[in-house]
Amino acid sequence: MLVTLEGLDGSGKTTVWERLRADDAVPPDAVFTREPTDSWYGDAVQRSIDDDDADSLAELFLYTADHAAHLSDTVRPALSEDRLVVSDRYSDSRFAYQGATLASSDRFDDPLQFVREVHAPWTRPPDRTVYLDVDPETAARRSGATNKFETAEYLADVRDNYERLIRDDPERFVRVDATADPDTVYERVRAVLE
Numbered sequence: 001m002l003v004t005l006e007g008l009d010g011s012g013k014t015t016v017w018e019r020l021r022a023d024d025a026v027p028p029d030a031v032f033t034r035e036p037t038d039s040w041y042g043d044a045v046q047r048s049i050d051d052d053d054a055d056s057l058a059e060l061f062l063y064t065a066d067h068a069a070h071l072s073d074t075v076r077p078a079l080s081e082d083r084l085v086v087s088d089r090y091s092d093s094r095f096a097y098q099g100a101t102l103a104s105s106d107r108f109d110d111p112l113q114f115v116r117e118v119h120a121p122w123t124r125p126p127d128r129t130v131y132l133d134v135d136p137e138t139a140a141r142r143s144g145a146t147n148k149f150e151t152a153e154y155l156a157d158v159r160d161n162y163e164r165l166i167r168d169d170p171e172r173f174v175r176v177d178a179t180a181d182p183d184t185v186y187e188r189v190r191a192v193l194e
């Protein structure tokens, strides 16, 4: 089973992911993974994140290349062994973030849909996605605004895109109010996964 954690920067995904990894109730052979990955593809993505002038379409394909490698070297092998896979960010991050970045360039009528179509023929959709819901101001404050994506203005567009993804696939997404304290948020996520 493939479970993904999604949400704005600073929504608390990594905090939840680390606590799950240390939780005795989680099967010991579960695979904890993330995007961007720590492979050289992920390093290329990191370079693009750090470049304020990166071309938004080129950036989409860097993230997408990282996803393709992540699928073939980690996600599909683990799923074929019936292991639980928990990924801190996955394809919905591309739909929401690059959907928002590409919107400023007028290159596509519906950038989010374009990004979905780029993935559709070959990706493996998650079975469940926990969406950690926080407002853009909280997200920008918690994340410390350390990269070009972490402004409340941009994150508001990203959040609108996540809302559209949830509307389009309500069975897969589980929304968790992530404005509460870390213990409460963790218990909420744990209850969903149980």
Ligand SMILES: Nc1ncnc2c1ncn2[C@@H]1O[C@H](COP(=O)(O)OP(=O)(O)O)[C@@H](O)[C@H]1O
Pocket: 007, 008, 009, 010, 011, 012, 013, 014, 015, 016, 142, 143, 178, 179, 180, 181, 182, 183, 185
């Ligand atoms: N529920 C929470 N309430 C307040 N602060 C939180 C909460 N969850 C995480 N944080 C803090 O917010 C920052 C970003 O958390 P992190 O888990 O890295 O978020 P993400 O992976 O979604 O960017 C960290 O300093 C973390 O300690």
Ligand SMILES: Cc1cn([C@H]2C[C@H](O)[C@@H](COP(=O)(O)OP(=O)(O)O)O2)c(=O)[nH]c1=O
Pocket: 008, 009, 010, 013, 014, 035, 036, 049, 063, 088, 089, 090, 091, 093, 094, 095, 097, 098, 143, 147, 149, 150
């Ligand atoms: C996986 C992914 C991340 N991102 C962005 C979100 C983050 O601002 C940045 C790095 O991701 P990440 O390291 O998960 O950041 P955080 O822990 O703060 O949420 O890359 C995309 O724009 N598209 C993607 O497909």
